[in-house]
Amino acid sequence: MISDYIRTSSVSEVVDALVEYQPWGRILAGGTDILPKTRGVRQKKSIPLVFIDVNRISDFRTIKMENGWLVIGPAVTIRDLIYSNLIKEEAPVLAQAAALIGSTEIRNRGTVGGNIGSKNASADLLIPLIGLKAIVEICDTAGRREMNLEEILRKSVKDLGRRLVITAIKIPTGQAAYFGYKRWSRESMGRSYLSVMVIISPEIKAGSYRLKAIVGGGGLWPRSVEAVMPVQQLSATKSLTLLVKLLVEKGEKTNRRNMGDYRRQIMEVLLREALYTACEGGRF
Numbered sequence: 001m002i003s004d005y006i007r008t009s010s011v012s013e014v015v016d017a018l019v020e021y022q023p024w025g026r027i028l029a030g031g032t033d034i035l036p037k038t039r040g041v042r043q044k045k046s047i048p049l050v051f052i053d054v055n056r057i058s059d060f061r062t063i064k065m066e067n068g069w070l071v072i073g074p075a076v077t078i079r080d081l082i083y084s085n086l087i088k089e090e091a092p093v094l095a096q097a098a099a100l101i102g103s104t105e106i107r108n109r110g111t112v113g114g115n116i117g118s119k120n121a122s123a124d125l126l127i128p129l130i131g132l133k134a135i136v137e138i139c140d141t142a143g144r145r146e147m148n149l150e151e152i153l154r155k156s157v158k159d160l161g162r163r164l165v166i167t168a169i170k171i172p173t174g175q176a177a178y179f180g181y182k183r184w185s186r187e188s189m190g191r192s193y194l195s196v197m198v199i200i201s202p203e204i205k206a207g208s209y210r211l212k213a214i215v216g217g218g219g220l221w222p223r224s225v226e227a228v229m230p231v232q233q234l235s236a237t238k239s240l241t242l243l244v245k246l247l248v249e250k251g252e253k254t255n256r257r258n259m260g261d262y263r264r265q266i267m268e269v270l271l272r273e274a275l276y277t278a279c280e281g282g283r284f
């Protein structure tokens with residue numbers, strides 16, 4: 001049940017409104033995730049949600065370069081990511097991942113902040129943002145601070161949109177790395193069942209490279225593994241064997257159910273494709 005709607009024009013107004021309307025205040029961006037959730041159980045229980053609209057905060061809708069960082073406002077839409085020249089130049093993998101999200105309507109309305117704030121492991125921007133080493137600027141009554149995205153997902157994801165406001169997403173530019181990103185969904189326009197990103201970067205120590213893989217999808221929060229290998233061993237087959245072994249081991253330690261045989265096989269196929277793309281020189 002929607003009991004009220006507040007339009008804000010600054011971050012401090014959002015923080016104040018979240019405090020005032022606790023526990024029912026919720027940030028509203030594109031609404032493609034939160035609005036459908038107001039139906040069903042919440043409607044039956046008559047939970048009186050108060051929507052706090054952040055779309056009028058001007059900084060929230062811009063994409064810019066700042067001191068070597070690509071800075072993305074949280075109310076930037078998925079569509080903006082696809083067509084922004086800055087994103088195409090500085091983080092093409094993000095544009096590529098954005099283009100695979102939902103339908104035209106969802107891409108037009110859905111935002112970057114809403115994707116992170118949706119508290120859904122299958123949110124498609126999580127893996128490329130983690131692969132790009134994104135830092136998320138957040139704000140609450142204690143002020144602004146920065147955290148890396150993986151840490152937010154681990155520690156504070158439940159507070160996003162309720163106590164915590166995402167105020168910017170920052171990506172370091174000029175990263176010397178090659179990437180491959182692959183996503184698989186069970187139905188067209190459906191959410192990701194499994195997504196994989198592989199990153200190959202030169203190590204500081206000459207003669208070796210760092211191999212990193214991030215995997216996530218429906219019910220499977222992003223998990224990453226990495227290894228340093230001598231350059232002589234830069235073969236897709238050896239790298240694939242190693243990554244699969246590390247990911248399966250990690251999956252078994254954390255959540256056996258989510259890395260069952262079926263998903264494991266899909267993961268191997270996606271990893272192979274992502275690895276080949278990275279080996280061929282896929283660029284950030």
Ligand SMILES: Cc1cc2nc3c(=O)[nH]c(=O)nc-3n(C[C@H](O)[C@H](O)[C@H](O)COP(=O)(O)OP(=O)(O)OC[C@H]3O[C@@H](n4cnc5c(N)ncnc54)[C@H](O)[C@@H]3O)c2cc1C
Pocket residue numbers: 026027028029030031032033034035036054074075078100101102103106109110111112113114115116117118119122123124125160161162164165166167189190191192
């Ligand atoms: C038919 C359909 C298909 C979809 N397909 C996909 C898909 O393929 N891939 C995918 O990833 N997603 C998909 N989605 C989910 C959703 O559309 C996206 O995740 C979208 O990016 C959400 O953005 P939004 O602006 O609409 O979020 P909203 O619905 O406005 O908000 C989502 C959550 O984020 C919080 N939030 C929003 N902004 C902030 C902020 N600045 N700070 C803190 N919290 C914030 C809100 O409080 C809310 O809890 C789909 C949804 C539908 C209905």
